[in-house]
Amino acid sequence: MNNIMIIVLAVFAVLIVYDLQKFIKKKVTAKVYVLYVCFMAASLTISLLLAAGRRPSPPSRWIEAIFKMIGVLE
Amino acid sequence: MILRNIKKRTIIVLVAIVLIFPLMLTGCWNNRDLTEMNIVVGIGLDRTEDGKVLLTVQIVEPASVQSVPSGKDNKGNAQSKAVFVVSHEGETVFEAVRGILSTIDKKMFLSSSRVLIFGERLLQGDLEEVLDFFHRDHEMDYGMDILAAKDTTPREILAMETDMDSIPAVYIRETIENTVARGTVKKTTLVELIKDLESGTRQLTIGKITKASEKEVRTEGVAVLKDGKLVGWLDPYETRGYLFAIGKVQSAIVNVPTDNGKISIEIIRTNGKVGVVFENGEPSTLTIKVEIEANVGEYAGKGKLKSQDDLHVLEETLKEEIKKEIMMALEKTQKEYSSDIFGFGIYVRKYHAKYWKKVKKNWNDIFSKLPVDIQVDAKIMRTGIIKSTMSGDE
Amino acid sequence: MVKTQISKIQLFMLLLGFLFGSTVIMTPTVGAKNDGWLAILVGGAAGILLMGVYSAIALLNPSKTLVDILMERLGKVAGNILAVLYIWYFIHLASLVFRDFGEFICTVTFPETPMIVVIGLFAVVLLYAVNSGIEVLGRLSELLVPIIPIVIFIIGLSLISVHDFTAFLPILENGITPVLKAALSFLTFPFGETVAFLMVFPHLNKKEKLKKVVFLSAGIIILAGTVIFFRDISVLGSDLMARATFIPHLTSLLIPGLNVEPLVDINLLIGGGIKISVCIYAASKALCQIVGIDDYRTMTGAITTFCVVLSIWVHESTLDLFSWSEKVWPYYSIPFQIVIPLLLLLLSLRRSKSSNKKEKSLKG
Numbered sequence: 001m002n003n004i005m006i007i008v009l010a011v012f013a014v015l016i017v018y019d020l021q022k023f024i025k026k027k028v029t030a031k032v033y034v035l036y037v038c039f040m041a042a043s044l045t046i047s048l049l050l051a052a053g054r055r056p057s058p059p060s061r062w063i064e065a066i067f068k069m070i071g072v073l074e
Numbered sequence: 075m076i077l078r079n080i081k082k083r084t085i086i087v088l089v090a091i092v093l094i095f096p097l098m099l100t101g102c103w104n105n106r107d108l109t110e111m112n113i114v115v116g117i118g119l120d121r122t123e124d125g126k127v128l129l130t131v132q133i134v135e136p137a138s139v140q141s142v143p144s145g146k147d148n149k150g151n152a153q154s155k156a157v158f159v160v161s162h163e164g165e166t167v168f169e170a171v172r173g174i175l176s177t178i179d180k181k182m183f184l185s186s187s188r189v190l191i192f193g194e195r196l197l198q199g200d201l202e203e204v205l206d207f208f209h210r211d212h213e214m215d216y217g218m219d220i221l222a223a224k225d226t227t228p229r230e231i232l233a234m235e236t237d238m239d240s241i242p243a244v245y246i247r248e249t250i251e252n253t254v255a256r257g258t259v260k261k262t263t264l265v266e267l268i269k270d271l272e273s274g275t276r277q278l279t280i281g282k283i284t285k286a287s288e289k290e291v292r293t294e295g296v297a298v299l300k301d302g303k304l305v306g307w308l309d310p311y312e313t314r315g316y317l318f319a320i321g322k323v324q325s326a327i328v329n330v331p332t333d334n335g336k337i338s339i340e341i342i343r344t345n346g347k348v349g350v351v352f353e354n355g356e357p358s359t360l361t362i363k364v365e366i367e368a369n370v371g372e373y374a375g376k377g378k379l380k381s382q383d384d385l386h387v388l389e390e391t392l393k394e395e396i397k398k399e400i401m402m403a404l405e406k407t408q409k410e411y412s413s414d415i416f417g418f419g420i421y422v423r424k425y426h427a428k429y430w431k432k433v434k435k436n437w438n439d440i441f442s443k444l445p446v447d448i449q450v451d452a453k454i455m456r457t458g459i460i461k462s463t464m465s466g467d468e
Numbered sequence: 469m470v471k472t473q474i475s476k477i478q479l480f481m482l483l484l485g486f487l488f489g490s491t492v493i494m495t496p497t498v499g500a501k502n503d504g505w506l507a508i509l510v511g512g513a514a515g516i517l518l519m520g521v522y523s524a525i526a527l528l529n530p531s532k533t534l535v536d537i538l539m540e541r542l543g544k545v546a547g548n549i550l551a552v553l554y555i556w557y558f559i560h561l562a563s564l565v566f567r568d569f570g571e572f573i574c575t576v577t578f579p580e581t582p583m584i585v586v587i588g589l590f591a592v593v594l595l596y597a598v599n600s601g602i603e604v605l606g607r608l609s610e611l612l613v614p615i616i617p618i619v620i621f622i623i624g625l626s627l628i629s630v631h632d633f634t635a636f637l638p639i640l641e642n643g644i645t646p647v648l649k650a651a652l653s654f655l656t657f658p659f660g661e662t663v664a665f666l667m668v669f670p671h672l673n674k675k676e677k678l679k680k681v682v683f684l685s686a687g688i689i690i691l692a693g694t695v696i697f698f699r700d701i702s703v704l705g706s707d708l709m710a711r712a713t714f715i716p717h718l719t720s721l722l723i724p725g726l727n728v729e730p731l732v733d734i735n736l737l738i739g740g741g742i743k744i745s746v747c748i749y750a751a752s753k754a755l756c757q758i759v760g761i762d763d764y765r766t767m768t769g770a771i772t773t774f775c776v777v778l779s780i781w782v783h784e785s786t787l788d789l790f791s792w793s794e795k796v797w798p799y800y801s802i803p804f805q806i807v808i809p810l811l812l813l814l815l816s817l818r819r820s821k822s823s824n825k826k827e828k829s830l831k832g
Contacts, residue, residue, distance in 0.1 A: 011588075012773075019769045031759050032766050039770035043777040050781060058782045059560070064796050072799050212576050216721050265708075265722055272707035427638035 004051040012044050108136070111183040115157070116243030118228025119204055120193030122163055127204060128193075129170035130161040130229040131182065132243050156240035159233045167207040184213045188247045190264065191221045191228040191283060197297060197304035201278070202271060209268050216265040219250055222280040222297035224307060236289050249293045250281060257317055257326030257341070258294045258310035271302060274434065276417035279316070282307060300413035300438065312406055315399030319362045319416055319448075321346030327371060330391045335375010339392055339454070343367040348416050351447075352426060360418055360446040362400060368392065370457040385454050393450040400448055414441040473673040476681050478606030481613040483665065483685040485742035487658045488616050488692075490568040492735045495715045496657045497697070499794065500650035502636050502706045504697045507650035512690035514651065515659030516683060521809050522662060523682045526669035528816040534666035534750075535757040541815040548758060550808060555754050557804045558664055559775055562747035564793070566591065566779035569740045571786050576717055577733060587776055590741070595772045598745050598752070599765050602671055605745055612738045619731045620696060623716060626723040630702045654693075656798045659686065660805030661743075667750035713786065748772055 023032060049056055067073045118130035134157050160178055164170030175181065196204065208214050223231055232242065239245040253259040259281045270276045282295040294310045308316060317323045326341045345365040350357045370379065370388075379385065407413055419437050423430040433440055474482070497504040497511070529537045534554060539547035569590060570583040578586065597605060640647070672678055696716065701709055703719045712718040717732045752764040752771050761767070783789040 015769065015773060023766065026763075026766070028766055029761070032761055035755070035759060035767060036770050039767075039774050043770075043774045046781050047777050050777075055781070055784075059778075060782050060792050060796070063800050064792070067796060067799055073795065212579060216718075217724055269705045269708050272711065273705060424634060424637035427641045430638075431641075 002051065005048055008044075008047045008051050012040070012047075016040060110180055112178055112180045114182050114184050114187045115241055116189045116191070116232050116246070117184075117187050118161075118191045118193070118223075118232045119167065119196055120228050121195045121199060125199075126163045126165060127167050127170050127196075128161060128163050128229070129167060129174065130159060130232050131174060132157050132159050132232045132241075133178070133182070134241055155235075157242060159229070161229055167204050168211075171207075184211070185215050187215060187218055188243045189219045189221060189250075191223050191231055192280065193223055193228045194225075194304065197222055197280075197299065199303070201299065201302040205268065205271065208264055214264065216263065216268075218264050219247055220262045220264060220267055220280050221246070221250070221283040221293065222304070224282050224284050224295075224297070226285045230285065231283060231291055234285070234289065234291065236291075238290075246283070246291055246293070249291060253281075253293045255325055257314045257323040259313065260296050260317060260322060273420070275419035275423050277413040277415045277438070278302070279308075279415050298407060298411050298413055298415055300411060305411040305413055306406075308403060308406065311399055312403040315396070315401070315403035316407075316415065317346075318344060318364050318366075318396055319346050319348060319400050319403070321364075328368075328392060328395055330388065330395050332375065332388070332391070335373060337370060337388065338372040338374070339368045339388075340371035341366055341368045342455070348418050349421050350418050350426075350444075352429075355426075355429060357422065357426075357429075357440065357444060360404075360416075360441075360444050362404075362416075362446065362448045364396065364400070364448070364450045366392070366396065366450065366452040368452060368454050370454060379457055385457075389452045389454055392452045392454070396450050396452070397448050400450075401446075404446055404448075408442045412438050412442040414438055472601060472603055472671055474603055474606035474668075474671050476672065476674055476677040478603075478610050479668070479672050479678075480681045480685055481609040482606055482668070482742060482746065483662065483682065484688060485609045485613040485616070485739050486662060486665070486746055487685060487689040488613075488735070488739035489658055489661075489743035490565050490736065490740050491658050491689075491693070492616070492739050493572050493714045493716055493732065494568055494790075494793070495697075495700070496653040496794075497650040497693075498710060498715065499653065500647045501710055502641055502701065503639060503647045504650065504701070505636060505694055506639075507647045507654055508690060508693045508697055510647065511651035511654030511659070512686070512693065514655045515690070516686045518655065518659055518806065518809075519662055519682045519686050520679070521813050522666060523669070523678050525809060525813050525816060526666060527675065527678060528813075528820055530675060531670045533670055533753065533757065534663075535754045537666070537812055537816070541812055541819070551754055551758050554663075554804065555751050555758075558747045558751035558754070559771060559778065560782075561661060561664070562744045562751070563775045563779035563782055564789075564797075565740050565743050565747070566775060567783060567789055569736055570779065571789060572714055572717070572736060573733065575713060575786065576729070584776075584780055587779055590737075591772050591776045594741055594745050594748065595768060597741070598748050598768050598772075602668060602749060605742070605749070609742050613742070616735050616738055617692065619728075619735045620692060622728055622731060623720045623723070624695075624699050625726065625728075626703045626719050627699060629722065629724050633698075633702055635701050635705055636698065652798045653794065656801040656805055657793070658689070660801055663805050663809060664747055664750040666809075667753050668746065713790075744775075748775065 019036065023036070046056065064073065112133045113136065114131050115134050116132035118132075120128040120130070122128050135155070160174055162170045162174040162177065164173050171182070171184075190208070192201070231246070234242055236242050236245050239248070250259060250261055254261045260279055262278075262280050267278060267280070270278050278299040279296040280299065281293055282297055283291055283293050286292040294313070296308050296313050296316070297304055298306050298308060314323065314326055321344060323341060323344045323346075328339045328341060330337045330339055343366070347363045349361045349363070351359040351361055373379070379388070404416070407415055414437060418441055419430070422433075422437070430437075495504070497507040500507040525537065529540070532540070535547075535551045538551050538554075541547070542550065566587050570587045573586045574581065574583045597608060669678060672681075700715050700719050703722055704712065704715070708718070709715055714732075717729065720728050720732050748768060748771055749764070752767045755767050755771070756762070756764045783792060
């Protein structure tokens with residue numbers, strides 16, 4: 001747990017609170033909550049990993065690997 | 075009721091905005107005030123004997139730059155120096171730039187640098203190595219003037235105290251402007267240097283700076299480099315010939331001998347172009363075409379300019395004179411230095427790309443062996459506000 | 469619910485801003501060196517055709533968004549899968565533009581500010597713009613996009629120090645292959661990226677003008693690209709141009725006695741901002757359409773956050789970003805920008821023909 005992680009958590013907390021109060025006011029369906037939680041959880045996990053200095057292999061590398069597998073790129 | 079609610083809300087929003095503004099007003103992430111910076115006006119680079127980079131910077135003390143001409147201020151106290159000069163060694167330029175901070179008080183601001191002076195020993199090594207920092211750093215001014223110090227070191231020049239201007243670097247820059255107007259020094263800016271160094275189609279030349287006396291510098295002549303290494307120097311006349319050929323003379327005074335005296339001709343417009351003639355896919359001749367417009371500036375002698383024919387004769391002699399200067403420069407660079415500073419390579423690359431690919435590596439050798447064809451077209455426009463010399467009337 | 473509409477001028481400006489986007493700082497044709505102008509013309513010609521394909525799809529399926537078209541032409545399963553892939557593509561595109569923007573600002577303007585701060589602040593403003601709706605984006609671009617050509621013109625002042633206007637010679641020094649490669653880059657960045665506009669086209673109030681608007685904006689970009697190319701190569705020369713990280717920025721540095729460097733930032737803010745906004749709008753709208761949420765605004769916050777995080781995560785450094793954009797991006801984009809749209813066009817054409825026949829046979 002370092003300083004950056006705390007800042008990340010704080011920023012996400014603000015974002016989530018801001019969006020949730022809008023959702024509650026609008027009385028949105030459950031689908032919205034599910035999608036929202038998915039996106040935010042993904043973002044939060046990645047940013048916490050980044051903040052901790054453990055950068056997971058990014059999608060650009062996966063895409064490159066796929067193309068190499070097909071044989072488009074060397 | 076609703077109205078009051080809205081009002082309340084707007085007030086809250088307004089207060090929030092007002093509270094956020096101060097955050098924005100702090101400016102950038104790490105702002106630096108003028109008083110927290112050392113303003114660099116001149117940079118000198120040299121190598122020490124053991125191959126390290128020796129960086130010298132000239133820093134302005136803004137408080138001391140005054141318009142009082144004498145060495146004393148209003149109260150009669152001795153004026154403090156307007157600039158101070160610091161040197162530092164480092165393995166790389168950047169290390170030296172940061173290393174200097176160990177001896178000075180505030181961070182350096184490099185964008186304001188007006189001149190960059192290279193030492194002779196540095197030029198004898200590879201220039202590309204040290205130039206990378208100036209290219210890469212985002213704070214550099216690409217228009218800064220580059221000079222090569224001969225028979226002296228950059229530190230000596232930057233540490234020189236001059237009476238002309240309280241900031242020596244500004245004085246140096248002004249002398250370059252002046253000499254450029256005389257056509258005897260090439261104004262080289264950082265970006266030109268970078269461009270030529272990379273393309274390999276034209277070898278580098280850098281304006282020369284020497285010490286004229288204890289308090290004066292002289293900027294005249296150029297240093298000739300080959301593949302980023304110093305190979306020699308051109309004197310002022312050769313420099314002018316070289317500049318005529320590449321069309322970089324803004325104005326110049328050319329002396330033409332006549333039967334009874336000398337005439338100084340002021341060149342007001344020039345245009346120079348270099349090219350290469352190809353025969354059977356191989357270069358056969360180098361061509362230099364120069365067009366000149368000039369005025370008669372002074373007639374030191376007893377002659378008289380009577381008719382158009384006199385002017386034609388004068389034009390012919392002027393052509394010969396300029397041809398001679400160009401020839402001098404060309405011969406020296408071909409025979410002695412074998413360095414294509416004229417940029418014939420650029421022409422070859424543009425119009426004979428296939429051939430250029432083949433000879434890219436040894437173009438300088440080919441250049442040295444080619445004969446040259448120089449065409450000068452001179453036109454004398456005016457002869458001044460008098461017709462004849464004082465004693466010239468018969 | 470009142471259907472949101474934008475006028476043809478607003479769409480035109482939106483397209484123009486989108487196409488300028490990060491093209492303003494990253495020159496996609498840099499691989500072709502001296503022959504960049506050829507690559508611009510070839511890639512641009514192909515780009516106009518491609519944008520013609522997009523507008524034809526939109527015209528054959530009036531007032532339907534990309535998601536609707538995918539569902540209708542390819543069935544529910546395939547349509548859904550492709551729509552999800554498109555959402556990913558838009559998000560990825562937005563995050564790449566975020567990253568371009570961040571890299572630029574952090575390299576030349578604020579070298580010590582953490583990139584996440586620059587991108588994050590930018591994202592907040594854009595989120596606000598996207599939430600205001602597509603009409604507001606249209607009006608915004610109407611107001612701001614005209615600034616871009618003015619700035620390009622001002623940077624053109626750097627030409628006054630140039631005497632040699634033949635710097636683009638020799639032609640085809642390294643053969644035709646690098647030109648074609650660069651042309652492909654230019655086709656996929658920026659022209660092919662306008663596939664995101666398939667989510668916006670249904671909002672145009674006068675459908676008959678769509679083709680004209682699309683072709684005109686693409687033409688202007690080709691013209692501007694050529695002008696910018698000749699400006700840059702005259703000022704910088706081909707070798708310096710090949711080495712520069714941000715070419716137009718370097719050009720702007722070379723104007724004697726004038727510091728217009730911040731103007732490049734302004735261009736990027738406008739162009740990049742519009743590009744990101746459109747991408748986020750397209751992604752949120754598509755997502756909400758698939759799941760069946762009425763208001764796309766509910767998802768913009770989450771998607772923007774994800775874009776910002778992705779933009780930091782996706783590349784390690786400037787060099788990585790540049791080499792990836794140059795090598796992988798064109799091939800990665802081909803299915804999204806060319807293959808699927810062409811397929812959709814064919815399917816739409818067949819459907820409309822057969823329906824025409826039916827009508828005729830009914831009449832006959």
